[in-house]
Amino acid sequence: MSLFQDTYDVIVVGAGHAGCEAAAAAANMGSSTLLVTMNLQTIAQMSCNPAMGGIAKGQIVREIDALGGYSGIVSDKTAIQFKMLNKSKGPAMWSPRVQSDRMRFAEEWRLRLEGTPNLDFYQEMVSGLLVENNKVVGVTTSLGIKVRGRSVVLTNGTFLNGLIHIGEKQFGGGRAGERPATGITEQLLDFGFDSGRMKTGTPPRVDGRSLDFSKMIIQPGDDVPEKFSYSKETSPLTNQRPCHMSYTSPEVHDLLREGFDRSPMFNGRIKSLGPRYCPSIEDKINRFADKDRHQLFVEPEGWDTCEIYVNGFSTSLPEDVQFKALRSVAGFENVKFFRPGYAIEYDYFPPTQLKHTLETKLVSGLYFAGQINGTTGYEEAASQGLMAGMNAHLKVHDQEPFTLQRDEAYIGVLIDDLITKGTEEPYRMFTSRAEYRTLLRQDNADERLTPRSHKVGLASEERLVTMEKKREQSDNLVKFFEDTSILPEEVNDILEERGSSPMRQSDKMFKVFSRPQIHLEDMKQFKKVAAYIDEHSLERNVLEQAEIKVKYAGYIAKEKANADKLQRLENIKIPDNFDYSKLKSLSFEAREKLSKIRPTTISQASRVSGVSPSDISVMLVYMGR
CATH class of the missing domain: 3.50.50.60 (FAD/NAD(P)-binding domain)
Incomplete structure (x- = not known):
C-alpha cells in the first residue's frame, strides 16, 4: 500500500x-x-x-x-x-x-x-x-x-544548498531556523543544467515595546484605501495600522564600519551577488559614502504582535555590531532584538x-x-x-x-x-x-x-462577468462624455478657477475632461454628469478607469499601435531545430547566443543581448520576410 x-x-x-x-x-x-x-x-x-x-x-x-x-x-x-x-x-x-x-x-x-x-x-x-x-x-x-x-x-526559494551568514558565523539553512534542501542541485547538474549562486539578506526583527515612536515620522495609510482583488470576496480596510520612519546618521555609519572587517560581504566569505536595488546597510554606506543618512521604515508585523521589521537595515554584520549601531538610531535607543539580520546564499x-x-x-x-x-x-x-x-x-x-x-x-x-x-x-x-x-x-x-x-479554465465565470460589467460601465461613461455637449457659460468659471483657458463655443465634455487641469471631481459639478453617475450607480473603480481612458486616450492609442507593430515580429516563428551556424552573415556573438537561448520568434530573438538589428535583418531575409 x-x-x-x-x-x-x-x-x-x-x-x-x-x-x-x-x-x-x-x-x-x-x-x-x-x-x-x-x-x-x-x-x-x-x-x-x-x-x-x-x-x-x-x-x-x-x-x-x-x-x-x-x-x-x-x-x-x-x-x-x-x-x-x-x-x-x-x-x-x-x-x-x-x-x-x-x-x-x-x-x-x-x-x-x-x-x-x-x-x-x-x-x-x-x-x-x-x-x-x-x-x-x-x-x-x-x-x-x-x-x-x-x-x-x-x-525551492532560497533553500537549495542555502548557507546563512551572520558576521564570521555561517551555517546551513534555507531560512532562519530551517535546514537547507540538498540533492536537487547536484542531480540537475548531472542532467546538464548550469547553476550559480545568489545572495539575499534580511534585517533584524525587534521588539516594538522597546521603541520610542514619538521620535519617528508617522507613515499612515491612504485616507480612502483601495484593495488588490477585483473579486467581491474582499473589501477595503476600514481601520489601518501606521508605519513609522527614522534615519541612520554618521554616528550609526561609523559604528557599522567598525564591523566591516568581520563582514562576510567584505572579507570574501560571500562571493555571490545580492539584489542591486535592495542593498544591505553596509553596502549602502560603502557605495554611497557621500550620504550622511539613509531611511529606515519601521513596519509592524501584524495587528496584535509587537514584532517590528526594520526595513532598510538588511545586514550580514555580526550581531553585536547590528545591535550597537541600531541603538544609535532615533527611537531605537533602548531597542531589544527578537533576532539579528542575516544574509543567505543559495543555488x-x-x-x-x-x-x-x-x-x-x-x-x-x-x-x-x-x-x-x-x-x-x-x-x-x-x-x-x-x-x-x-x-x-x-x-x-x-x-x-x-x-x-x-x-x-x-x-x-x-x-x-x-x-x-x-x-x-x-x-x-x-x-x-x-x-x-x-x-x-x-x-x-x-x-x-x-x-x-x-x-x-482558471478564472471563474463570476470573475469574467464582473470584469465585463466594469468594462461596459467605464466605456459607456467615456461615450457619454464623447456624446454630451457643454456650453461655455456652464464651464468657464471652473476652467478659470483651475487655471485653464476658457471655452469660446460649445464643445463635447470629453474635450473639457481631457484637459490636464480638470479632474473627475470637477466634472461631477455638472448636473448631467452627476445624474448619470447616480443613475447607473457607478463605483469608484469604474469612475477611475473612465477618467484614465479619457485623459490618456492618445497615449494609449499610440502605445497600442507600437505594440501591434511588434506583434508582427512575434508572429514570425523560428523552427525548433533552426541551425544558426549556417547563417554566415550573422555575427559570431549572435550565432552563439541564439544557439544557446533558442528563441521561438523573431521578436524574442531581437531582445537577446548581443543580437543587433542587422542580425535580425539577416534572419528576416533568410525567412523570406
Whole structure:
C-alpha cells in the first residue's frame, strides 16, 4: 500500500509564494496535485518584509488576481495598511501596496489551499527527481519514498544548498531556523543544467515595546484605501495600522564600519551577488559614502504582535555590531532584538534554460518558478508559480500552453526578460522594464487577463462577468462624455478657477475632461454628469478607469499601435531545430547566443543581448520576410 495515489498530474516542490500559486492553479484547473514542503507550518511564510505589492510589484499582484490566483485575495484579507504609491505621477506608475499581518497571511494561504479540491499535501524534503528518457516522472524524498508525477514544478526559494551568514558565523539553512534542501542541485547538474549562486539578506526583527515612536515620522495609510482583488470576496480596510520612519546618521555609519572587517560581504566569505536595488546597510554606506543618512521604515508585523521589521537595515554584520549601531538610531535607543539580520546564499539556475512556459528545455515536464530562476520578491515568485502551475496542467492534459506577451502583462515582461536575457543578480521588476506600461496599468489587469484565463479554465465565470460589467460601465461613461455637449457659460468659471483657458463655443465634455487641469471631481459639478453617475450607480473603480481612458486616450492609442507593430515580429516563428551556424552573415556573438537561448520568434530573438538589428535583418531575409 502506498502513501500516495499512483500518479499525480502535477507535483509542486516547495510551499512559498511560487509553490502556493502553482499548486492552487493546477488543482483549480482540475489536475490532481501534490504540494510537498519541508515544513507544513511555514506555508506561504513571508520570509522577509511583511508586505505585498509596491512599484511594479503591485501591478503583478493585480495580474495574478485577474488570472484567478490567490495572492490578491490573501493580501486583502490580511492587510493592516493600504497605500497607492506614485499617485503624484501618471496612472501607468500607480502601484498598490499593502502592509500585511505576517501570521494571518500564512494562515489564510494554508486554509485556502486546504479548501482547494484536487490538492494533497506532504511534509518532507524532496531530495531528487525521477527522470526517464529526458522526461520527469516524479520525485524522491529524503526517506527514499518515490512519488510518481506527470509533471513537477520546482519552487525551492532560497533553500537549495542555502548557507546563512551572520558576521564570521555561517551555517546551513534555507531560512532562519530551517535546514537547507540538498540533492536537487547536484542531480540537475548531472542532467546538464548550469547553476550559480545568489545572495539575499534580511534585517533584524525587534521588539516594538522597546521603541520610542514619538521620535519617528508617522507613515499612515491612504485616507480612502483601495484593495488588490477585483473579486467581491474582499473589501477595503476600514481601520489601518501606521508605519513609522527614522534615519541612520554618521554616528550609526561609523559604528557599522567598525564591523566591516568581520563582514562576510567584505572579507570574501560571500562571493555571490545580492539584489542591486535592495542593498544591505553596509553596502549602502560603502557605495554611497557621500550620504550622511539613509531611511529606515519601521513596519509592524501584524495587528496584535509587537514584532517590528526594520526595513532598510538588511545586514550580514555580526550581531553585536547590528545591535550597537541600531541603538544609535532615533527611537531605537533602548531597542531589544527578537533576532539579528542575516544574509543567505543559495543555488539558482540561469533562466535562459527555460521556455516561455517556464518548462525546462532539457527535461520535459519539469518547471522552475521563483528564486530558483534568479528573481527576488514574493510577487515575482508568485506570478511565476501561477504560470508554471497553469502550464504544467495544460501540458499533462495535452492542451495549448499559456504564455503572456510583453504588451499583455508585467508577468509577460518578467518571464521574457528572464528567459531571453537571463540574470546574473537577483531580478526585481520595475515599471521602467515595461516598454508598454501605459497599457499595463494596475487598474485594467482584469480587462487584459481575465478573459484569457477564463478561456483556459482558471478564472471563474463570476470573475469574467464582473470584469465585463466594469468594462461596459467605464466605456459607456467615456461615450457619454464623447456624446454630451457643454456650453461655455456652464464651464468657464471652473476652467478659470483651475487655471485653464476658457471655452469660446460649445464643445463635447470629453474635450473639457481631457484637459490636464480638470479632474473627475470637477466634472461631477455638472448636473448631467452627476445624474448619470447616480443613475447607473457607478463605483469608484469604474469612475477611475473612465477618467484614465479619457485623459490618456492618445497615449494609449499610440502605445497600442507600437505594440501591434511588434506583434508582427512575434508572429514570425523560428523552427525548433533552426541551425544558426549556417547563417554566415550573422555575427559570431549572435550565432552563439541564439544557439544557446533558442528563441521561438523573431521578436524574442531581437531582445537577446548581443543580437543587433542587422542580425535580425539577416534572419528576416533568410525567412523570406
